[in-house]
Amino acid sequence: MEPDVIQTSTLNNAEGDFSRNIIHVRITDQIKELQTVLRDRATSRSDFIFYADRLIRQVVEEGLNQLPYQKCIVTTPTGSQYEGLHYEKGNCGVSIMRSGEAMEQGLRDCCRSIRIGKILIQSDEDTHEAKVYYAKFPPDINKRKVLLMYPIMSTGNTMIKAIDVLQQHGVKEENIIVLNLFCTPQGVKSVIKKFPQLKILTSEVHPVAPNHFGQKYFGTD
Numbered sequence: 533m534e535p536d537v538i539q540t541s542t543l544n545n546a547e548g549d550f551s552r553n554i555i556h557v558r559i560t561d562q563i564k565e566l567q568t569v570l571r572d573r574a575t576s577r578s579d580f581i582f583y584a585d586r587l588i589r590q591v592v593e594e595g596l597n598q599l600p601y602q603k604c605i606v607t608t609p610t611g612s613q614y615e616g617l618h619y620e621k622g623n624c625g626v627s628i629m630r631s632g633e634a635m636e637q638g639l640r641d642c643c644r645s646i647r648i649g650k651i652l653i654q655s656d657e658d659t660h661e662a663k664v665y666y667a668k669f670p671p672d673i674n675k676r677k678v679l680l681m682y683p684i685m686s687t688g689n690t691m692i693k694a695i696d697v698l699q700q701h702g703v704k705e706e707n708i709i710v711l712n713l714f715c716t717p718q719g720v721k722s723v724i725k726k727f728p729q730l731k732i733l734t735s736e737v738h739p740v741a742p743n744h745f746g747q748k749y750f751g752t753d
């Protein structure tokens with residue numbers, strides 16, 4: 533039997549207006565190729581890591597475009613003045629373990645000394661409720677903008693729990709930018725319903741999430 537062809541879809545207006553919340557990486561043929569390799573079950577693990585790191589880098593670079601910058605003037609080697617920009621201090625990353633850790637290096641490659649916190653959330657074996665097992669953040673996280681890294685968002689339950697924890701540490705919803713590779717319309721809807729000020733930066737909104745991501749990237753079961 534021919535497998536169903538998965539069509540790319542995005543959230544349509546009938547599903548709600550998420551235009552203020554979703555930031556889409558610009559879909560070029562290059563980005564589509566990276567997504568295709570990551571979805572292809574025939575992709576070897578080493579190719580998977582290589583292509584995932586490339587897509588992560590694109591999402592991270594776009595995430596940095598969302599941060600605040602300030603005007604500055606520098607002097608060039610010829611002694612002239614150049615009016616430029618430098619980033620405003622006060623950002624940090626937070627990865628949702630374990631798959632979010634795959635995005636840490638991409639962030640560090642762009643921001644060498646950025647602080648990165650971590651949250652571990654797992655489903656309770658009996659109740660299936662998302663439970664926080666570990667959370668460690670920079671002490672002044674309530675004053676920072678947070679790049680919250682999680683590559684695959686399916687139901688949105690883990691993301692909702694992670695944002696709850698950040699809010700308990702004083703982080704404002706409008707200071708959080710989710711960095712994501714693949715998310716489902718359902719996940720987006722449930723997260724935005726709870727956090728209407730949130731920004732989610734993604735490369736693809738699609739009904740089928742590549743849930744094998746973490747296992748294949750880290751080579752675990």
Ligand SMILES: O=c1cc[nH]c(=O)[nH]1
Pocket residue numbers: 596599619621622623624642643644646
């Ligand atoms: O926090 C930031 C943001 C942009 N660039 C950096 O090096 N750090």
